[in-house]
Amino acid sequence: MRTLRIVHLLYPTSAAPLSQTQALLDVQGLRVTFDTDRGPATVVHGLDLRVSAGETVAVVGESGSGKSVTALAITRLIDYAGGRITGGRIGFTDRAGVLHDLATETPEAMRRMRGPEIAMVFQEPMTSLNPVLRIGDQIAEAVMLHQGVGQAEGRAEAKRMLDRVRIPESASQLDRYPFQLSGGMRQRVMIAIALSCRPRLLIADEPTTALDVTVQAQVLRLIASLQRELEMGLIFITHDMGVVAEVADRVVVMRNGEKVEEGDVQRIFDAPEHPYTRALLAAVPLLGSLADQKLPVPFPVPDGPPPRPQDTVTDQPVLEVRDLVTRFDVRRGLFGRLVGRIHAVEGVSFDLRHGETLAVVGESGCGKSTTGRSIIRLEQPVGGTIRLAGLDVTRLNRSNEPLLRRAVQFVFQDPFASLDPRLTIGFSIAEPIHTHRLLQGPAVEQRVRELLQQVDLPVEHIWRYPHELSGGQRQRVCIARALASEPQVIIADEAVAALDVSIRAQVVNLLMDLQARLGVAFLFISHDMAVVERVAHRVAVMYLGQIVEIGPRQAVMGDPRHAYTKRLLAAVPVPDPRRRAYARDLDDSEVPSPLRAPSDMPTVAPLVQVGPDHYVARHHVGGLY
Amino acid sequence: MLVFLIRRLVGTVPVLVAVSIFVFGFVRLLPGDPARLVAGPDATAQDVAAVRIELGLDGPLLQQYVRYMGQTLRGELGRSAKTRQPVAHEIGARFMPTLWLTVAAMAWALAFGLLVGVISGVRRGRWQDHAGMVMAISGISFPSFWLGLLLIDLFSVRLGWLPTGGYGDWTHFVLPSITLGAGVAAVLARFTRSAFVEVSAEDYVRTARAKGVPERMVVWKHTLRNALIPVVTMTGLQFGFLLGGSIVVETVFSWPGLGRLLIDSVSFRDYPVIQAEILLFSLEFVLINLIVDVLYAFVNPEIRLK
Numbered sequence: 009m010r011t012l013r014i015v016h017l018l019y020p021t022s023a024a025p026l027s028q029t030q031a032l033l034d035v036q037g038l039r040v041t042f043d044t045d046r047g048p049a050t051v052v053h054g055l056d057l058r059v060s061a062g063e064t065v066a067v068v069g070e071s072g073s074g075k076s077v078t079a080l081a082i083t084r085l086i087d088y089a090g091g092r093i094t095g096g097r098i099g100f101t102d103r104a105g106v107l108h109d110l111a112t113e114t115p116e117a118m119r120r121m122r123g124p125e126i127a128m129v130f131q132e133p134m135t136s137l138n139p140v141l142r143i144g145d146q147i148a149e150a151v152m153l154h155q156g157v158g159q160a161e162g163r164a165e166a167k168r169m170l171d172r173v174r175i176p177e178s179a180s181q182l183d184r185y186p187f188q189l190s191g192g193m194r195q196r197v198m199i200a201i202a203l204s205c206r207p208r209l210l211i212a213d214e215p216t217t218a219l220d221v222t223v224q225a226q227v228l229r230l231i232a233s234l235q236r237e238l239e240m241g242l243i244f245i246t247h248d249m250g251v252v253a254e255v256a257d258r259v260v261v262m263r264n265g266e267k268v269e270e271g272d273v274q275r276i277f278d279a280p281e282h283p284y285t286r287a288l289l290a291a292v293p294l295l296g297s298l299a300d301q302k303l304p305v306p307f308p309v310p311d312g313p314p315p316r317p318q319d320t321v322t323d324q325p326v327l328e329v330r331d332l333v334t335r336f337d338v339r340r341g342l343f344g345r346l347v348g349r350i351h352a353v354e355g356v357s358f359d360l361r362h363g364e365t366l367a368v369v370g371e372s373g374c375g376k377s378t379t380g381r382s383i384i385r386l387e388q389p390v391g392g393t394i395r396l397a398g399l400d401v402t403r404l405n406r407s408n409e410p411l412l413r414r415a416v417q418f419v420f421q422d423p424f425a426s427l428d429p430r431l432t433i434g435f436s437i438a439e440p441i442h443t444h445r446l447l448q449g450p451a452v453e454q455r456v457r458e459l460l461q462q463v464d465l466p467v468e469h470i471w472r473y474p475h476e477l478s479g480g481q482r483q484r485v486c487i488a489r490a491l492a493s494e495p496q497v498i499i500a501d502e503a504v505a506a507l508d509v510s511i512r513a514q515v516v517n518l519l520m521d522l523q524a525r526l527g528v529a530f531l532f533i534s535h536d537m538a539v540v541e542r543v544a545h546r547v548a549v550m551y552l553g554q555i556v557e558i559g560p561r562q563a564v565m566g567d568p569r570h571a572y573t574k575r576l577l578a579a580v581p582v583p584d585p586r587r588r589a590y591a592r593d594l595d596d597s598e599v600p601s602p603l604r605a606p607s608d609m610p611t612v613a614p615l616v617q618v619g620p621d622h623y624v625a626r627h628h629v630g631g632l633y
Numbered sequence: 634m635l636v637f638l639i640r641r642l643v644g645t646v647p648v649l650v651a652v653s654i655f656v657f658g659f660v661r662l663l664p665g666d667p668a669r670l671v672a673g674p675d676a677t678a679q680d681v682a683a684v685r686i687e688l689g690l691d692g693p694l695l696q697q698y699v700r701y702m703g704q705t706l707r708g709e710l711g712r713s714a715k716t717r718q719p720v721a722h723e724i725g726a727r728f729m730p731t732l733w734l735t736v737a738a739m740a741w742a743l744a745f746g747l748l749v750g751v752i753s754g755v756r757r758g759r760w761q762d763h764a765g766m767v768m769a770i771s772g773i774s775f776p777s778f779w780l781g782l783l784l785i786d787l788f789s790v791r792l793g794w795l796p797t798g799g800y801g802d803w804t805h806f807v808l809p810s811i812t813l814g815a816g817v818a819a820v821l822a823r824f825t826r827s828a829f830v831e832v833s834a835e836d837y838v839r840t841a842r843a844k845g846v847p848e849r850m851v852v853w854k855h856t857l858r859n860a861l862i863p864v865v866t867m868t869g870l871q872f873g874f875l876l877g878g879s880i881v882v883e884t885v886f887s888w889p890g891l892g893r894l895l896i897d898s899v900s901f902r903d904y905p906v907i908q909a910e911i912l913l914f915s916l917e918f919v920l921i922n923l924i925v926d927v928l929y930a931f932v933n934p935e936i937r938l939k
């Protein structure tokens with residue numbers, strides 16, 4: 009209360025002249041409340057936050073920490089999201105040097121500020137642009153609104169902005185619709201909209217989370233250079249400590265709507281004070297931390313015994329994939345003429361041994377998911393052979409299909425979408441047991457309880473429904489369901505990508521623990537190189553439908569031989585502010601499309617051995633390599 | 634776009650064939666001998682045979698179908714058993730009144746439904762929303778024959794402002810089109826509201842506000858344009874509903890249209906007219922769906938440009 013009164017003296021309700029020491033943004037004691045069916049729920053409790061011109065403040069926290077709500081409160085977009093500001097002040101000094109309290113500004117005054125004074129970039133580039141409007145018009149709209157210029161001038165400015173965010177052939181891009189652009193390009197358009205009115209404060213809410221790692225590096229670098237150019241204050245909201253180390257001057261760590269720690273970026277990484285900050289940093293997989301380890305090692309548990317290396321691989325292959333090809337025909341025109349093919353998987357070969365984790369890495373559209381889906385026939389491959397424990401399962405028939413369905417299980421990325429909301433957890437887990445007629449009667453329930461224990465969930469969850477569980481718990485349920493048929497292989501397709509860092513570490517450890525106990529083999533499909541370093545015995549790098557490099561994890565990540573592997577590793581943000589890589593040379597090119605004309609077959613050639621069990625493509629793959 | 638249109642047109646052919654088989658089979662599958670029914674109770678066996686030939690009910694089924702299709706494609710729909718006039722002539726005279734009634738009903742239903750839907754969507758949870766939705770529920774719940782009679786009682790009998798029925802100048806249109814469109818307006822209002830509320834929660838609406846777009850434009854430009862996409866589909870379906878509704882409304886308001894013609898010919902067992910009307914109604918449905926698909930592509934660039 010005392011501080012609030014002082015603040016009140018410093019900031020009279022009407023506009024005050026600019027003083028030299030004033031921060032661009034000075035949030036004091038911010039409280040944000042949502043009205044829910046069960047009454048008001050306060051999600052931000054008395055937050056203080058200062059940002060000066062040209063400064064980058066990273067706001068870090070896991071889901072539910074209130075970091076996005078804070079951003080919405082500063083822009084007052086919270087008014088339209090069902091929340092209200094129930095306490096505190098949001099001091100903001102505008103271009104003219106006038107101080108405002110954004111918490112009490114009128115909606116119309118706030119509208120005038122959004123754009124020229126404060127702009128936002130959101131997490132989801134795929135849904136943040138209006139699908140029925142041309143991107144040129146969406147940029148020009150902001151310019152015309154705030155600068156009072158006409159259509160022609162607005163359009164010219166839109167083109168200049170597209171150049172500025174380095175979208176090639178900007179003139180022809182103006183008339184395109186969002187669905188015609190890739191995620192990375194859409195995020196550039198979002199940045200162009202946000203910066204079109206030269207805001208003094210930019211709030212970027214997880215702007216790179218939905219992007220591939222090389223695209224993320226491009227967008228981060230773009231934001232940083234534009235920030236310096238325009239001398240903007242930047243609030244960068246993220247859960248990714250690697251990104252924090254890459255961009256921040258100062259760091260604010262939030263949990264459950266409160267600030268737990270604040271400090272200079274270097275200090276936060278070197279000497280975190282709050283236990284939560286320490287736990288957060290410990291859970292961050294650090295690429296290169298296992299560089300001198302041959303085997304994967306689980307995440308260290310605070311106050312636990314040191315983790316044991318994962319020595320579980322046998323010589324016996326359980327899954328042998330040879331020359332797998334999956335293509336999707338693209339038909340167009342009146343008679344559905346074949347105009348092209350998407351070469352999703354092109355000549356992929358690998359072995360997976362009992363107890364082994366083979367990570368398949370690459371960026372969106374590289375074919376890693378299609379490879380996994382083709383193995384269990386969620387997609388129909390057009391060529392190649394698949395052998396399971398010596399048995400040919402390329403062509404499914406009545407005798408080998410049940411074997412494949414039982415021995416190979418799948419865990420999907422989104423634990424929210426992959427459980428039936430109307431079935432209890434117990435029912436979902438029991439379903440494979442019934443389908444494969446493994447047990448009957450009361451033994452089924454006994455087995456479900458056992459499975460819940462295996463994935464460290466309380467057995468009472470058997471009667472719960474998915475919506476009662478958190479994301480991490482749901483993913484554990486999905487893992488239990490996958491284990492129910494006693495599989496030899498589990499294909500985990502980005503299975504930990506949607507989870508918070510600390511939960512992610514726990515689930516990764518669970519998977520490794522299950523492997524040690526049950527000897528199950530994982531095909532671990534992931535875009536996250538740091539997690540892959542933790543779990544994988546071997547790594548396969550996919551690019552444009554082909555494996556361009558495959559080998560022991562230590563060799564591929566420590567001594568990458570293929571240009572694309574190198575590019576991929578270089579783009580991973582390093583959670584160490586000292587190793588910030590502004591100077592890192594990144595190209596702005598996009599990955600070429602796997603869509604090719606029907607007559608234009610990609611070159612496929614056997615990989616060349618460069619080390620023990622380490623193979624690399626030496627032929628020309630796609631447009632780049 | 635052209636390819637899309639052509640493909641869509643070609644796609645209607647199997648539908649039309651199926652409809653023609655249904656209409657063809659309709660008379661032949663009915664219990665009893667239609668030729669005897671049409672010829673009347675006093676007809677001789679010779680008369681019945683003559684009627685059978687006139688109705689095209691002689692010879693093997695396949696031959697009958699081919700003959701029927703040939704005649705239909707040439708526009709020869711036979712003669713009405715009641716008036717002995719050519720069916721095409723009978724229908725032609727009634728077509729425009731029904732079309733105008735339907736269009737008038739749809740026009741005000743769309744205007745009213747969209748407006749109420751958007752207002753309810755913008756003011757959701759407040760009195761405007763509740764009022765709008767009470768109106769919508771009422772519109773859906775009132776049977777149209779009853780609503781029609783109430784309106785006649787109030788505006789024609791008590792106040793004497795509008796004619797009780799018949800076809801003529803615009804005053805004749807007011808009550809029938811309101812009666813016919815009430816249900817559709819209500820459905821569209823509810824549907825627009827839910828589409829609007831759904832789109833309001835989209836990320837790109839937030840983006841629009843984040844760049845300082847005035848609330849009026851957030852509603853009409855950013856939200857409604859996207860909410861219209863499902864509404865277009867719904868409007869097409871409702872057009873079909875109006876065609877069905879016109880049967881009741883035309884009877885209530887003695888409107889000289891296709892709906893009443895259908896009722897008359899059913900009570901007279903005028904098979905050639907019934908057959909032709911069913912065919913026409915089906916054609917209209919197919920045509921409306923075609924227009925809806927084209928409109929859908931028009932409002933949705935993702936369909937248009939693919």
